[in-house]
Structure formats: structure tokens, C-alpha cells
Amino acid sequence: MGNAALPARVVGVVGPSGVGKDTVMEAMAAARADVVLARRVITRAAGAGGENSIGATDAEFDALVAEGSFALWWAAHGLRYGVPRKALQQAGARIVLVNLSRGVLDQARAAFEDFAVLSLTADVQTLAQRLAARGRESEAEIAARLARAGVSRPAGEDVVEVANDGALAATVAAALEALQPVRA
Incomplete structure (x- = not known):
């Protein structure tokens, strides 16, 4: 295989x-x-803090959680972080x-x-x-x-x-x- x-x-x-x-x-x-x-979705402006992340507002993040878009998500340091399911399914x-x-x-x-x-x-x-x-x-x-x-x-x-x-x-x-x- x-x-x-x-x-x-x-x-x-x-x-x-x-x-x-x-x-x-x-x-x-x-x-x-x-x-x-x-790439993580973070409730801050995209790229803030040096990381190549996807920025989201709190409302956008809530919608992604409701849609089941994240394989994992959590809150830390006043922000929320999510790992999109599609980010884990990259070809190759x-x-x-x-x-x-x-x-x-x-x-x-x-x-x-x-x-x-x-x-x-x-x-x-x-x-x-x-x-x-x-x-x-x-x-x-x-x-x-x-x-x-x-x-x-x-x-x-x-x-x-x-x-x-x-x-x-x-x-x-x-x-x-x-x-x-x-x-x-």
C-alpha cells in the first residue's frame, strides 16, 4: 500500500x-x-502575532463552531483558537x-x-x-x-x-x- x-x-x-x-x-x-x-482560526486579526493564522470575529468563530468546522477548539489568553477539519486533510x-x-x-x-x-x-x-x-x-x-x-x-x-x-x-x-x- x-x-x-x-x-x-x-x-x-x-x-x-x-x-x-x-x-x-x-x-x-x-x-x-x-x-x-x-492554519488555526484565531479571534484576532489574521497574521497578528507573527503566526500565519486565519482571523475571525467572535461571531464568525461562533458560526464555525456551530457548523462543526473545527476538529478541536479552545479558549486561552482572552482569545479562541480552532483547528479546521479541512486543514487536517491536505493532499500528500x-x-x-x-x-x-x-x-x-x-x-x-x-x-x-x-x-x-x-x-x-x-x-x-x-x-x-x-x-x-x-x-x-x-x-x-x-x-x-x-x-x-x-x-x-x-x-x-x-x-x-x-x-x-x-x-x-x-x-x-x-x-x-x-x-x-x-x-x-
């Missing part, structure tokens, strides 16, 4: 602010044609990467048959530098994010932890190998 017949594995990418989730996800998709990104995809909140991992495990967690980590100094470079938050907001960075790391047999402190290529290679090792 060829690869096209296999369902895509959904990988929830999690980690603290500044760890580089979007950067790593984009680099993984660029490295392999069968790895794709699921073996792995679909989704930026998730750590708080919805159990929901994701229940929603997706073949699910794994890519937990990205970085040391506090790296996170602080990246958050400061973004220029989106005050020093107090950065300090609060850093205080939460090491809290509630995901656990479970489906969790793959990869450090993103060094070269992006090394992080991508480690993540791809851990998620789908080469089989002899």
Missing part, C-alpha cells in the same frame, strides 16, 4: 512563548513535502503540524486517532532574548512568560521533547527523526 492511503499523523506542537514553535514548524514543512502546517500529508496549547492536549488525544506531541524547549536565557527581540511585550509581560516557561511540561508516551537552543537545522532534524524515524 502506498503512502497516499495512510492517514496523516497529527502532531501538536507545544512549548513556552519564545521557544520558536512557528519557526520550527515552518522549517519542518520546508524540509519535507509530506509535512504540512494546519503524512504529518500535519498544529500549534496547540498545552491545556488542550487531552482533548487533542481524544480527537485525533494518530496523535503525537512535539514539546519544544529552550533555556531561559534563549527564551528571554527571543521574547525581547519580538518587541511585542513589556519587560513585566516577558518576566511573567518566563516564569511560566518551565511549568507544566507535557507528559505521556506520545510526547517527543526536542531542545531548540541551537541551530534550527539540528532542531528540525531531531524533531523529524523522533516523530517518524527511518525504518529499515
Whole structure:
């Protein structure tokens, strides 16, 4: 049976602010044609915050929920996030990467048959530098994010932890190998 017949594995990418989730996800998709990104619907302007998301008003989001358009949705940080079902059904995809909140991992495990967690980590100094470079938050907001960075790391047999402190290529290679090792 060829690869096209296999369902895509959904990988929830999690980690603290500044760890580089979007950067790593984009680099993984660029490295392999069968790895794709699921664009989330977020109740904020499209592209706000650096992520290539689909913006929605609260009313639009409510309508999408009512229509059953989301495979998974949740609220966090005053916003609502949804993973469109159609984003998980992309042609040629073996792995679909989704930026998730750590708080919805159990929901994701229940929603997706073949699910794994890519937990990205970085040391506090790296996170602080990246958050400061973004220029989106005050020093107090950065300090609060850093205080939460090491809290509630995901656990479970489906969790793959990869450090993103060094070269992006090394992080991508480690993540791809851990998620789908080469089989002899």
C-alpha cells in the first residue's frame, strides 16, 4: 500500500512563548513535502502575532463552531483558537503540524486517532532574548512568560521533547527523526 492511503499523523506542537514553535514548524514543512502546517482560526486579526493564522470575529468563530468546522477548539489568553477539519486533510500529508496549547492536549488525544506531541524547549536565557527581540511585550509581560516557561511540561508516551537552543537545522532534524524515524 502506498503512502497516499495512510492517514496523516497529527502532531501538536507545544512549548513556552519564545521557544520558536512557528519557526520550527515552518522549517519542518520546508524540509519535507509530506509535512504540512494546519492554519488555526484565531479571534484576532489574521497574521497578528507573527503566526500565519486565519482571523475571525467572535461571531464568525461562533458560526464555525456551530457548523462543526473545527476538529478541536479552545479558549486561552482572552482569545479562541480552532483547528479546521479541512486543514487536517491536505493532499500528500503524512504529518500535519498544529500549534496547540498545552491545556488542550487531552482533548487533542481524544480527537485525533494518530496523535503525537512535539514539546519544544529552550533555556531561559534563549527564551528571554527571543521574547525581547519580538518587541511585542513589556519587560513585566516577558518576566511573567518566563516564569511560566518551565511549568507544566507535557507528559505521556506520545510526547517527543526536542531542545531548540541551537541551530534550527539540528532542531528540525531531531524533531523529524523522533516523530517518524527511518525504518529499515
